[in-house]
Amino acid sequence: MLLPRTGAAVATAALLAVSACGAAGPDGPDPRPTSSGGSWKQGGSSGTGTFRPLPVETGWGPSPGEIDRARSLVGGLSLRERAGQVIVASYGGTAAPTGLVRRLHLGGVVAFSENLAGAGQVARSNRALQRSAARDGRRWPVLVGVDQEGGRVARVTSGVTGFPAFMTAGAAGDPGLTREAYAASGAELLGLGFTVDFAPDSDVTVGPADPAIGARSAGSSPERVAAQVTAAVQGFASSGLVPVVKHFPGHGSVTTDSHYGLPVQHRSLAELRARDLVPFRAAVDAGTSAVMVGHLDVRAVDPRTPSSLSHAVVAGLLRDELGFRGVAFTDSLQMAAVADRFGSAGSAVRALRAGEDVLLMPPDPRAARDGIVAAVRDGRLPQARLDQAAIRMVALLLHQRDQAHRPRPAGSGGDVSRRLSAAGITSVSGPCSGRLVGPRVRVSGPASAVARFRAAAASAGLRVVGPARRTGKHAKRPPRATTVRLVDSTGGPARGDVVVALDIPYVLGGSTAPVRIATYGETPGAFDALLAVLLGRATAPGRLPVDVAGVPRDGC
Structure with missing residues (x-):
């Protein structure tokens, strides 16, 4: 059983009891709000009263002023625009996805290898996207995200510094060097126009039985992983890039890859608190702005429900117990763990009801947006919950824009990447x-x-x-x-x-x-x-951050 903060739990329960709707479906009129607070008249059974968005607290990055600005900006959006604002979509091709963002008023996009044809093209595309949004009257940035963890998970590979897998940081055991390396990586990504990196991976791996995380984790010790995650978050943030720690509540201890099915987490809540949650708690305590929630069936918390869509996991475990007040992202909604059961609209609505703020990569972003609008209008999703999510999203983007940015040229981090590998x-x-x-x-x-x-x-x-090659019998070898x-x-x-x-x-x-x-x-x-x-010119100073059966030692 969870140990929630009573006030937050009551507020969440009250939120889910509220309903709001209008007369038109998602393809009907999309009026602007009429009240000064950006509120909409309640419909449903009573048809009376108004409400304002739920509070958005500080302590995760944005200042009170930035949150107030976000509240004002969101208050001027139509319902359909608010729904679009909490969606971050994938896209096709290498051209800037300006039309997609404009049509659906998306909060952002995420780039993959097929969208990226070199550092110059990436920078031009991302600049064009932001300029287009500004011309359309948008007064906050578009979220432009990427999966650039290092190692085998690196989407930008041409013209930029390659960094080793995060397990290198665990082997090196030097948080100061980790901060330096991830500051350098963040600075290069920032220079290419990215605002968010979906890293570092905060999972504690169980070893060879872990099919999805592996060397993406800093190791099998919760304390080791926590130290390196905190350092990586600090490094990214110091550059001006937003890191998103993942995959809450811990993907490294399950034996199914959520890309292909829904993994079952059999650990007790006490075991989760002692291992899997330790790095996430450390990141939250260090003030991280964003957390990605994975798709896991956590039997001790909410059996048979993907954690990304679970109110008990997101609102209960992440927000109430760990105290996280920032932006909660879903993992990709295209993954089989949720896509096969819920579809774009169903998973979007469920995730928002659970307490998520950003819906990452719904298979059909238009269907996700329209599903959110319909759910608000027929009372299945409180508008106050949608507004809170949109305000958090906009506040994060305002805060990222207002920070001191330290971009660096693509490819400039080679020295620190080499030093991290040499240490690990x-x-x-x-x-x-x-x-x-x-x-x-x-x-x-x-x-x-x-x-x-x-x-x-x-x-x-x-x-x-x-x-x-084989040589003749009498030839000199x-x-x-x-x-x-x-x-x-x-x-x-x-x-x-x-x-x-x-x-x-x-x-x-x-x-x-x-x-x-x-x-x-x-x-x-x-x-x-x-x-x-x-060649004997250096020693190997790293130590295995995981247990490996059959080796004589864990390092020199």
Whole structure:
């Protein structure tokens, strides 16, 4: 049973008892509010009275003045525009989605790899979107979001600095360096016109049974993850970019990927408080502005209901118990965990009723908007709840715009990315110092990783030879080359003189290679760090942030 703050719980219950509706359906008239407070006349069974939006508290970023401005701006919007304002949609193509934002009055958009064709194009598209919205009379920014976690979850890949997976930060164990790295990443994204990054990943991984998070997590220790999440949030925020911590209440301890089904979380509430919730509590206590709620069936809180659509999870666990007062985002509503059951309109209304503020990527954003409008008009969704969500969204965007921005050119963070990889690289077997390879090496693994290894080796002065060839019986054979095997997250146990885990380190446990190393990334900086260790020019200072069965040690 949850331990809610009584006043907040009563206010939430009272909110859900309120109903508001009008005479027209979502395709009918969309008038502006007539009251000075931006309120609408109540309909339903009584047909009388007016109301104002619920309070939006401070303590999560925006000042009282920014919240008042947001309240005034939202108060001037039509019902349909308010509904659009709480939606962040995906889009097609590489052109700025100006028409989509204008038609639905969207709160924002999120970009994926198919929308991005290089740093220059990204910056031009994002600038065009903001200019178009301003010309249309919008007095606050459009949210322009991206999933740029580092490692294998990086949507912008051309012309920008590549950062290793977040597990590198857990292995390095240096919050100051983490802050610096994520400030650099945020500054580059800000320079490209993004306002929000859906990172850092705040999940505590359970290990190999975790199919979705893996190296996106800083580790399996709640305290370790909490320290790195807090540092990453502070780094992003210092650049002027808004971080969104995810996936509340913790995706790292379930064994189903919510992209494909609804994971069941069997842990008790006490277990959740002791492990999964620890990083989120730390982020909330540090003043994070935004939290993404994942799609999980948390049996101890609200059985068989996706947590993103659960009032007990969002309003109860996140807001009442953890004290979060900022903007709550759903995870993508295109994911099978919710899309297969509820559709765009149904999931949108349920999420708002649960206490969410921003609906991320409904499969059909128009249907989601119209579903919200219809629900307000027929009394299934209190307008006060919609208004509160829209005010939080606009206040966040005003606050982000008004902060001191520290943009940096794309690609400028290479040094700190290299230093983070060098601090996190981990040796679990073999000598802890000295040269680990001979004068010639033969490398195998994924083609992209082999190419980056070759480039780093060339810069370091190490010769990489091709596949072994048979020689004649009496021919002089060259000295044997050291074999280096690179293994990504899809690979299994590997043989070689040196085996390198490029993502999750669990593959090292099944290998018998005399030298086994984890880099947690395939960035140029990660390969520079690897070559420095192989050539004995640097040690591997990192320690495994997760348990790996079958390795002699967790680091040097």
